[in-house]
Amino acid sequence: MALKGLDIFKLTPRTNCKKCGNPTCMAFSMKVAQGSIPLEKCPHLSAEALATLGEATAPPMKSIKIGAGKGEHSLGGETVLFRHDKTFVSKSLYAVSVCPDSIDKKLPEILKVDYERIGERMYVELINVEYKGDKDAFLVAVQKAHSTGRTLILEVNDPEAATAALALTKDAKPILNGANESNYKAFCAIASEAGVVLGVTGTKLDAIYDTVKALEGLGNKNLIIDAGSASVKDAFANAVQIRRASLKDGDRSFGYPVLVNAAKLAPEDKTAQLALSTLFTMKYGSIIVLDAMDYAQALPLYGLRQNIFTDPQKPMKVEPGIYPINGADENAICATTVDFALTYFIVSGELERSGVPVNLLISDAGGYSVLTAWAAGKLSASSLSRFFKEENIDGKIKNRNLIIPGKIAVLKGELEESLPGWTIIVAPNEAVGVVKFLKELKV
Secondary structure: OOOOHHHHHHHOOOOEOOOOOOEOOHHHHHHHHHOOOOHHHOOOOOHHHHHHHHHHHOOOOOEEEEOOHHHOEEEEOOOOOOHHHOOOOOOOEEEEEEOOOOHHHHHHHHHHOEEEEOOEEEEOOEEEEEOOOOHHHHHHHHHHHHOOOOEEEEEOOOHHHHHHHHHHHHHHOOEEEEEOOOOHHHHHHHHHHHOOEEEEOOOOHHHHHHHHHHHHHOOOOOEEEEOOOOOHHHHHHHHHHHHHHHHOOOOHHHOOOEEEEHHHHOOOOHHHHHHHHHHHHHOOOOEEEEOOOOHHHHHHHHHHHHHHOOOOOOOOEOOOEEEEEOOOOOOOEEEEEOOEHHHHHHHHHHHHHHOOOEEEEEOOOOOOOHHHHHHOOOOOHHHHHHHHHHOOHHHHOOOOEEEEOHHHHHHHHHHHHHOOOOEEEEOOOOHHHHHHHHHHOOO
């Protein structure tokens, strides 16, 4: 159970605080309990006290690092069951499963899914290399997957093959997913020697729990739990119970990220795998493995992930700038809206449907919707005028027609004064009317 401010206050040394002069500053203890300041900021804590309090005040789910360099990823560290309670910490990561027979076909397809959405790179972060009994073929597949620079999951239950694969890849910090109730001692030694995260699975949840406890007894807490692939029902129940046990019940032996293999839960069924991936993105897969990934799967899946793993207190925003749509050039008509991501995607989608070349101008409106930004003073004649000067719109675009959202038609007169030489055109109130409006517009 996490300590409260008073608990921390009682456990810290009785030394006068250098700022306020009070013994063991209570304000500091309260901030530590709230997570707003790290324990290390206190100059009076001994190494032993730091270790004791650090363990007690750490998140109930352990934070795990996988990969290395630019391919490093964080898993776990969660503190709440529901996003609206606070926020989720570490986003779900997606992996594609390959084996020696399929790797040559799948690797090029994996690398194709790589694009940017609202400032975040969307790509297949992990490659799951599955051992099929042939050690030499497995090692060849591992080498090919390793050459992509993506973080690997080595799904192998043979100690000799696992050791050989880690000899090739341990510097890239892959996950070794192969420990169970019968082989955990051998795999613990292999993973610990290589310094990599160890994946733990079992036939039942009780067996998984006992294996995790045994591994912790051996000093290994660098773990990830495989929810299993016996059935969708069991995998989902395991994922939920593991998360609830760690966050609600304070059982730190289940305080580890969870891997879900949708490729095994719905073999050769892309639609079912996509549905399961959305389910486990929400409840509670830290890593989700699929059979394949293409744009048809990636677009909705990554969009959902971005919505769920964005701080609800901080709206998603697109970068201010000029966004040419339908091949727009300097002679194309201009339109403007706010930087709130949802508004941008709705408006840009309707502009694309119209087929009319348009330069969409996005100014910094604080991530608010149109009316909210206008009411807060973030979208005004002066703010748009300032944006035009900062971006040198007059020097970049020759067309002098600007379409503004219908809901801020009140700004038309002010904009004509602030932007001399520009013709201000008021669009419909709703984005659904933009296509017809643009096709009939004559300027």
